[in-house]
Amino acid sequence: MMRRRNIHFLLPILVLSFCTSYRVDAQVSVSPDHSAQDLAQRLGGSGVTIMNPSLNCPAIANGIFSVSASNLGIDSGIVLTSGRAASINGVGVNGYETGLASTNNHAAGDAQLSTLAGDNTQDACILEFDFIPSGDSIKFNYVFSSEEYVNSTCGPYNDVFAFFISGPNITGQQNMALVPGTTIPVTINSINSGVPGPNGDIANCLAMGPGSPFTQYFVNNAGGTTITHNGFTTVLKAVHEVTPCNTYHLKMAIADAGNALYDSGVFLEAGSLKANTPSIIAQGTATAVADTPFFVKGCSTGSFVISRPQATANPLTVKYLVGGTAINGTDYAAIADSVVIPANAISQQVVIHALPTVPSGAKTITLYIKSPYACNVNNQVVDSATLLMYDSVYIRILTPDTTICRFENLQLSLATGGPYQYAWTPDSSLDNGNAQNPVASPRVTTRYAVAAFWPGSGCPEMYDTVLVTVLPVPVIDAGSDIHGCIGSDVQLNVTVDPYDPGYSYSWNGPDSFSATIQDPVLHNVSEPNAGTYTVAVYVSNGCPAQTDSVRVQVAAPPPAPQLPAYFWMCRATVLDHRNDLGSELLWYSDAADTGGTHYIPLDDNTPDGVYTFYVSQDVEGCEGPKVKQNVSVRKCCEDNIFVPDAFTPNGDGKNDLFRISKGDDHMVTELRIYDRWGKAVFESYNTNAPWDGTYHGVPVELGTYYYYMVIHCRIGTDLYKKGTIELIR
Template sequence: MKFKFLQKALIKSFCFLLLGSTQVDAQLVGTPNLAAQQLVDILVGPGVSTSNATLICNDNGSGKFSGPSNLGIDSGIVLCTGRIDNASGVYGIGSPANLQMTTITNTPGDADLNAISANYGMASTYDACVLEFDFIPKGDTVKFNYVFGSEEYPEYACATVNDVFALLISGPGIVSNTPMPTKRNVALVPGTNTPIMINTIANGPGIYGTLSNCTSIDANAPFAQYYVDNVTGQTVVFDGFTTVLTAEAKVIPCETYRLKLAIANVSDGIYDSGIFFKAGSLTSTAVATQPTSGLGANTSKLHTVRGCTPAEIKYKRTDCDTMLPFSFHLEIGGTAIPGVHYETIPNTLPIPPGQSTGTIQVKGLLGPYSGEKYVVIGVKHPDSVLVNAAIIPIIQRDTVYIYDSLYANIATPETTVCPNTTITIQGEVAPGNDFSWDPVVYNTGNLTITPNMLTSRIFTLKVTQPNAPATCPPAYRRYLATVEQIPIIHMSTDTTICLSDSVPLPVSISPDSLNYLYSWTPATGLRAGNIGTNFFYAPPGVYNYTLKVTTPVAGCSSEKNLTLTAVLPEKFTTVLPPSGSTYKYDETIYFKVAGNFQFYTWEPSHLFVDPFIQDNTIKAHENTTYKVVGTDRFGCKDTASIAINVIFPEKPIMPNAFTPNGDGKNDEFKIPGNKFIKLTKFQIFNRWGQEMFNTIDPQKGWDGTLKGQPVEQGVYMYIVVAELPNKEVVTYKGDVTLIR
């Protein structure tokens, strides 16, 4: 007996007084006094036939219900230890939870529930409500949906006394999990063999409970995830109830089974309990499906790859007479487009008499890549199809995913390494696929290869599906392994340099296609410590440097040492003639220099016969600044400049007569000082304008003949155009008298 029931009863009575005598509007309507078969007919759905229904229950303790509530079930049948209906002064299933269900007292208990109660150390039952009936399933599974609720929540959770209920099935192949050897309780906590009761479904121990009373039944009890706290609820009278649960049992199609739905009070009748069963939920599907994946993709989903082995769904009829014609009616949808992503599937699959199975295939079609698609194939309930129901329920849906290509992947990120480095490349393929590597030397049957890298190269993983149609294309994945070659440093090793200015230190690296990292150690005397070609400037002395060159990604490096000897350059000690000296035109200039040099270079070099001797000579023809560069044994240079001024001859004065008589004196008419000029025109004409003579050679003159014959004495005209040594162009026009 529950000795501490008074507190809760007083609270509910107080709430009743506050409400007065006004009847609370019920949200959930209970209708009692239905016959056993009427209740069964409400509960049963497709695939199940029933008979021999019996009901042992107070007339007001069972019936049907409907209406909005937070049960999760909108209509069905209910079995209670109290009254289900609402009437004047009577509070049934649809009363608010702060009211107390009107009790039913002094009615018998149930023998099976007594055995179950005793199994958990509790007292005998009474106020039992029991619905029993025979049924024949068409499929290999029977199931129905229900909710258990009680006013013993939450105070008596994990207490020593609870109301008890059971959903018992008996018949061929049933294995007992109760004290009754032929009966199995299918009211179980999901995923366990633990019966559902107040001590296994609750939100922890109540004020009269102890956790050990729950964990002694199941170490994980109570399972709060299946509990609904309804203490403040307005549509259901019970203070707590379960979520919507499914009772399920494996059966043999077309065999007869007995189902017993029973609930009873234990110890007292103050707090009542009830079971709500969803209308039409007692079903058995006369269809069994066996999907087979086409494989090829890296997923556990049912799938196929376009052009490759199709996925299959085998449908098995489990009705009781396989000699009758039978068809599976299909509903096909999804994101995949028939005729584009897969071959069109008919919406009817006929099964000939005498056969029990049929198969459809989902064949992916080749086409442009479109990403993951899927087709959903639902099979309609055969009983609903036969009676032409307005809404035909789908009893099973299978989703087949369609992928563009076979799965091939290289899990290893692409890498850059130094030469002679061994790398690991990890390939991935879907189970059942074949694969090969290129280069073929690595095609050893292992998805993991470990090449030793000397140069950059591409590795290719090829994946194929064995026994696939010819339309199934291979999948390829390529992996680039890059090798950064060890840098080769090209620069002088031991160098003596002059300190006239900063001196470049040329550096070249091969191969030259990378952005190398440079490090000079030490950086003293250098422009920077992190550049390639550097510049040196420091006091005279000996300097030792190390240049380290590193590749930018793999960090492959090499080093080279450099010894620099810094010296001061030599200087000219003698430079003659002094700069600014003056010479007559065509006079010989004698250059003389002295200094500790190994090589000399005179400029402009084209004016000298040999520009690479120490002392040199040249004719004075124009104002010119000459340079001499001396190079010492270390390559240090000094330059001296010598400016020479030239005095040019006077302008020539043309003679006015000449005597070509052969006496060797004044026999020709020619230009005086002709060796200094550049002649561009020299013509002589007689008084009739006939040309007697023409030349541009300043050394030639007119001997008084024309075509080898002497011309007569007289006056002749001449014209001369010439460039003088100082670049002045002069023109002379005049007369000359030929005297014989």
């Protein structure tokens, strides 16, 4: 059985224009049951005086709403419904789309709505009031929503809402809730998805008028989390011309048609019922903090632009009040208290010319425009704008030319007359070359220059400089840790760069040590002399002394070295073994020598024999007593080995074999011979077998071959030899 469809009309004094696009998430809060005064005043905005409000609506069907986040498109306002405003158990306008907005309030309908619907109406909710506009048109924003959407789209019963407006120069009551740019009323069949519902026929939507259905103004709320209705319009704007200062009547009404099921609603934006009065904006060379336009004395001018909603054939005089912290006629050239927008023009400009004054900081200029249609209300302000005026630009480095010592820092301080950007040069010795007050750390005398510029101000760059003279101070180094031996002298030394004979020195250290020369000596040191020695180098230019320190370690002499009674080396390998007894030893040729070496002072050309030396231990610069040590140099077995460099295995009995000649004190433990491709053609281990020039009994090719051999000497050492041989036939 097909049910009757609810028809909702809301007929305003407004021709509509609209815009949309919104998120679906978060919450819509609705507070129900408000008075006519509350609802009307919440809707009213600037340029409109509301009077005599009345409400004929069930308490649960009206409400005031606010949005924290939603796809509705309006953040707050009033809502009128044919059912329940605030949802309870999922029934109402706010909540999940899966809920059902269908409530029978058992309230009466409305005769005007019944005529529009062509059917009986029920559950009417009607807000009415008189108003006086102070402009030549009014407007407000709204969203129409319905549970009838989707399933009943393009159905035989056309849900619609209406605003009724009446008054001077309006014939009867007019419905101005129209699809933008058309005379088609906003209904379910004129604004929808374009897809008919199960009981719908696209012909019903097409019959609404050319272009219908207007899908671009529809929001499909499937899966929505904040509005219960299946669909709603985008935010629409209703606008209508009126005669300023006359009384008009506005009736906002919505009702169910046919039966009391499946509700609809209209959301109206708070404060959006406004008269179209003149507006004002401030214009500067740039925008300052909190989006306030500004200009700068001596660089540019500021201005205010006063506009009316649309150009007409008549000029329009707009009066304004002048406020702000700047004084009209003192801080800027005097301006009048009104401006005339010429005929056929939409705006006029008020230019602000700053006057030279003693710098006193930024000041504001605010113009409060009054409605040209005062409607017996004195000084009715309809809009305002503020312009920020800065003092003339200037910069000044407050830091005077300054002398500092090398390695010292200096805070540079800059006074300015605006929010500049900065560029210091050179910036290599600054902590931040773009800061207003950087820290300078020059190592040489430097003149710093700063360029300050104010983006968008129209002002030229400003410059200033400061000279920082750097007095030289030396870089000093007391050296690495010193190791001393008890009873010895320890030399302290400090290097100074650059050197100046005018420097003075002060050393201090353990055991009450002090000295005033550059390189003092600690004589006959003992354990109390161990510790840290600090030197201060004083310069004559008044800069602080430069200091460094060195640690002196004092140790007892090491004992005499424990050496083998008999030590010998092969004559040919002396250089390889003269450190065998340890590199911490000092070797002397005579007991009275003072210049020892950390190796045995012999080489490979030393003849055979026994050599006598005197040896001590040297531990970190501390030398112990000397002991006598004999070192024997011998001729070892490698001197008796002969390896031929060629042989002729041709069977003539002469030089047919590659044979190694050796003495009786050694033997060949390994011999390998390779051809030029690295292939082993002969191997012999622990024998003195010669090579006959064959491989597996077959003569090898003529050419160069390579040998590697290991020779073991009777005295216990191994020799390793390699070389080439030529095989000739």
